[in-house]
Amino acid sequence: MNACASVFQQAATEYIDRLSNCEGEWLTEQRQAATQRFAELGFPHAGLEAWRYTSIEGLLQQDFKITHRTQAFLHHEMIQQFLGEPVAARLVFVDGIYQPNLSVHTGQTGLSVGSLHAAMAAGDRSVLRGVGSLSGIGDHGFAALNMATLQDGAVIQVSTGVAIRQPIELLHMATKGLSGQVQHTRHRVVLEAGASVNLVERYLSLDSESNYFNNMVCEISLGEGASLVHQRAQEESLTAYHLCDVHLDIQGDAHYQGVNAALGGAWSRTTFHARFVGEGANCELDGLYLAGEGQLTDFHLNVDHSVAHCESRENFKGILYGAGKAVFDGLIHVREQAQKSQAHLYNANLMLSRRAEVDTKPQLVILADDVKCSHGTTVGQLDDQALFYLRSRGLDKDQAKRLLCLGFTNEIVDRFQSEYLRDHLREEIVKRMSYERQV
Amino acid sequence: MLSIKNLCASVDGKAILNGINLEVKADEVHAIMGPNGSGKSTLAHILSGRGGYTVSDGEVHYFGQNLLDLETEERAHKGVFLAMQYPVELPGVNNMTFLRESMNAIRKARGEAEIDAVSFMKRVRHRAKQVKLDEKLLKRSVNAGFSGGEKKRNEILQMMMLEPQLAILDETDSGLDIDALRTIADGVNLLRSPDRALIVVTHYQRLLDYIEPDFVHVLASGRIIRSGGKELALELEEKGYEWLLEGAAA
Ligand SMILES: Nc1ncnc2c1ncn2[C@@H]1O[C@H](COP(=O)(O)OP(=O)(O)OP(=O)(O)O)[C@@H](O)[C@H]1O
Numbered sequence: 001m002n003a004c005a006s007v008f009q010q011a012a013t014e015y016i017d018r019l020s021n022c023e024g025e026w027l028t029e030q031r032q033a034a035t036q037r038f039a040e041l042g043f044p045h046a047g048l049e050a051w052r053y054t055s056i057e058g059l060l061q062q063d064f065k066i067t068h069r070t071q072a073f074l075h076h077e078m079i080q081q082f083l084g085e086p087v088a089a090r091l092v093f094v095d096g097i098y099q100p101n102l103s104v105h106t107g108q109t110g111l112s113v114g115s116l117h118a119a120m121a122a123g124d125r126s127v128l129r130g131v132g133s134l135s136g137i138g139d140h141g142f143a144a145l146n147m148a149t150l151q152d153g154a155v156i157q158v159s160t161g162v163a164i165r166q167p168i169e170l171l172h173m174a175t176k177g178l179s180g181q182v183q184h185t186r187h188r189v190v191l192e193a194g195a196s197v198n199l200v201e202r203y204l205s206l207d208s209e210s211n212y213f214n215n216m217v218c219e220i221s222l223g224e225g226a227s228l229v230h231q232r233a234q235e236e237s238l239t240a241y242h243l244c245d246v247h248l249d250i251q252g253d254a255h256y257q258g259v260n261a262a263l264g265g266a267w268s269r270t271t272f273h274a275r276f277v278g279e280g281a282n283c284e285l286d287g288l289y290l291a292g293e294g295q296l297t298d299f300h301l302n303v304d305h306s307v308a309h310c311e312s313r314e315n316f317k318g319i320l321y322g323a324g325k326a327v328f329d330g331l332i333h334v335r336e337q338a339q340k341s342q343a344h345l346y347n348a349n350l351m352l353s354r355r356a357e358v359d360t361k362p363q364l365v366i367l368a369d370d371v372k373c374s375h376g377t378t379v380g381q382l383d384d385q386a387l388f389y390l391r392s393r394g395l396d397k398d399q400a401k402r403l404l405c406l407g408f409t410n411e412i413v414d415r416f417q418s419e420y421l422r423d424h425l426r427e428e429i430v431k432r433m434s435y436e437r438q439v
Numbered sequence: 440m441l442s443i444k445n446l447c448a449s450v451d452g453k454a455i456l457n458g459i460n461l462e463v464k465a466d467e468v469h470a471i472m473g474p475n476g477s478g479k480s481t482l483a484h485i486l487s488g489r490g491g492y493t494v495s496d497g498e499v500h501y502f503g504q505n506l507l508d509l510e511t512e513e514r515a516h517k518g519v520f521l522a523m524q525y526p527v528e529l530p531g532v533n534n535m536t537f538l539r540e541s542m543n544a545i546r547k548a549r550g551e552a553e554i555d556a557v558s559f560m561k562r563v564r565h566r567a568k569q570v571k572l573d574e575k576l577l578k579r580s581v582n583a584g585f586s587g588g589e590k591k592r593n594e595i596l597q598m599m600m601l602e603p604q605l606a607i608l609d610e611t612d613s614g615l616d617i618d619a620l621r622t623i624a625d626g627v628n629l630l631r632s633p634d635r636a637l638i639v640v641t642h643y644q645r646l647l648d649y650i651e652p653d654f655v656h657v658l659a660s661g662r663i664i665r666s667g668g669k670e671l672a673l674e675l676e677e678k679g680y681e682w683l684l685e686g687a688a689a
Pocket residue numbers: 450451453455473474475476477478479480481482491524
């Protein structure tokens with residue numbers, strides 16, 4: 001174990017020791033086991049296949065501190081500008097801490113929302129039992145650290161057959177005060193059989209230069225025939241670090257439609273572990289990423305067809321410019337018994353500069369023989385003919401480029417159900433592509 | 440309006456245009472005909488500023504200005520428009536957005552105010568009707584998955600929206616059914632005015648029945664080997680190019 005890891009281990013141990021009874025006791029065993037796991041694993045390194053192209057050197061150099069924060073404060077006006085469409089519930093987290101005064105809950109029957117911190121304080125066993133039920137205590141050092149020192153998060157439960165029409169939003173705001181720190185948030189979402197929900201997750205920085213590390217885990221269970229629309233937009237500051245492991249268990253006939261936008265962060269990595277546990281289920285996952293100067297963005301997908309008659313489709317598109325770097329690793333595993341599976345995996349990258357880099361690795365491991373599977377990857381540049389066409393209609397080079405970049409990402413942006421997010425993301429993409437011209 | 444003098448151009452060292460001379464004045468329609476591969480599209484591309492060609496000799500003046508010095512978009516701002524033989528597909532780029540941005544870019548370059556959303560919609564609907572372009576196509580990605588005829592109609596729609604002074608139509612009639620040909624010709628004729636000029640590249644005399652040319656030029660091996668009035672097109676229809684090519688070689 002290197003020096004840096006032992007500092008973190010020490011900090012985690014101290015963190016656990018310092019927890020007040022109400023926060024600590026219910027999860028103490030898991031926390032200690034996770035600290036032990038971290039001691040064994042240490043930080044991920046390039047020797048591990050899953051981390052080969054995603055260096056964490058820069059992250060470790062930041063020397064982020066694990067602190068036990070109990071307070072963060074924001075005025076309502078500060079978040080006003082980030083609010084879009086009306087919601088069934090909004091849980092606001094400021095620097096990782098749930099803010100009841102900024103949050104809303106329309107009190108719909110069959111929808112229960114709350115914070116993990118409250119569940120810990122109340123010793124709500126039904127919630128706490130679910131913590132780590134999908135992720136385990138951590139399959140890499142960061143995940144283990146999250147389990148060891150998790151502080152807060154959202155707990156969402158939707159009862160059997162209940163359809164929540166308006167979105168449930170998790171709004172994560174980072175303030176300047178979070179700089180220099182790592183914070184461990186963990187969400188737990190449970191949709192009982194036949195429930196349907198539209199979940200929005202947003203990650204925003206109030207300070208464009210704040211430098212912090214969001215180390216998150218999200219555990220989602222979809223009951224039989226449940227349906228989840230999951231819209232995620234990561235727009236951390238360009239100096240922040242963002243890591244999120246999403247674990248998904250999908251029961252029979254359930255439907256998951258996820259769409260991701262990763263625009264921010266000096267370093268950002270999102271991992272999806274999707275597991276089909278009942279037949280007839282469907283998983284659609286789309287994503288877009290932009291990475292420019294000084295940015296690394298990483299998506300790791302791991303879709304496990306462990307039962308028959310399920311369908312999955314993944315489509316990720318990225319624009320790389322400046323010295324931006326992207327990593328895409330999509331693994332679809334179709335097990336022997338998973339006959340009649342359908343799995344399609346695509347990744348396309350648009351390179352706007354010679355200095356940009358992408359490491360893309362789509363993989364299909366197919367052990368069943370009666371399946372329909374495909375995968376494809378492209379790494380390309382803007383089409384000269386298309387540029388000429390646009391310019392011949394009066395657009396200058398930059399406008400033409402922006403329009404083509406928007407066109408490239410539109411397919412993914414259109415997967416966002418929220419009109420507000422679609423418009424917002426298009427604006428952000430245009431802004432980023434305008435900035436790109438100057439570097 | 441347009442004056443081309445001894446234009447010579449090549450691609451990758453291969454000479455394609457070998458001394459083109461052409462004078463186009465306002466209110467004129469020039470038809471350019473000629474065998475496949477003779478350089479018609481190349482000429483159209485060079486006039487609109489497409490890269491990849493080396494101009495080794497000659498000059499092109501447009502309203503007294505050296506056209507070849509201008510960027511592609513500057514030419515568009517000054518009223519040059521090319522309806523392409525093979526319109527490009529732009530997946531993800533909304534046709535309507537594209538049209539509006541083009542219009543506004545040109546207006547802006549001319550120091551005019553941007554067109555407001557309502558007037559734009561009105562105009563685009565009106566024009567789409569004139570070229571019988573299904574309104575659904577306005578909401579789709581530019582040319583993506585359009586049929587051959589739909590792409591050509593879309594080119595003409597763009598031309599009608601942008602109202603160029605010098606429009607070059609490169610085989611806009613190819614691949615069109617008879618009714619579509621008529622519609623497109625009607626559209627083009629609507630745009631004719633004393634301060635506009637047209638260069639129509641075509642293989643077929645039929646289009647010229649609808650868009651009556653003042654001059655017909657035959658391009659072969661990168662040279663204009665014969666120019667005449669509209670009766671030349673009829674003669675070509677009847678006799679083909681052979682007799683001219685022989686004459687030119689001699
Ligand atoms: N980018 C290029 N690289 C190589 N050769 C080219 C290129 N562009 C044009 N040419 C060649 O130049 C010649 C003229 O082509 P052009 O497209 O101008 O012909 P055209 O008269 O428009 O023919 P058509 O009637 O078939 O449309 C052809 O031999 C063509 O192959």
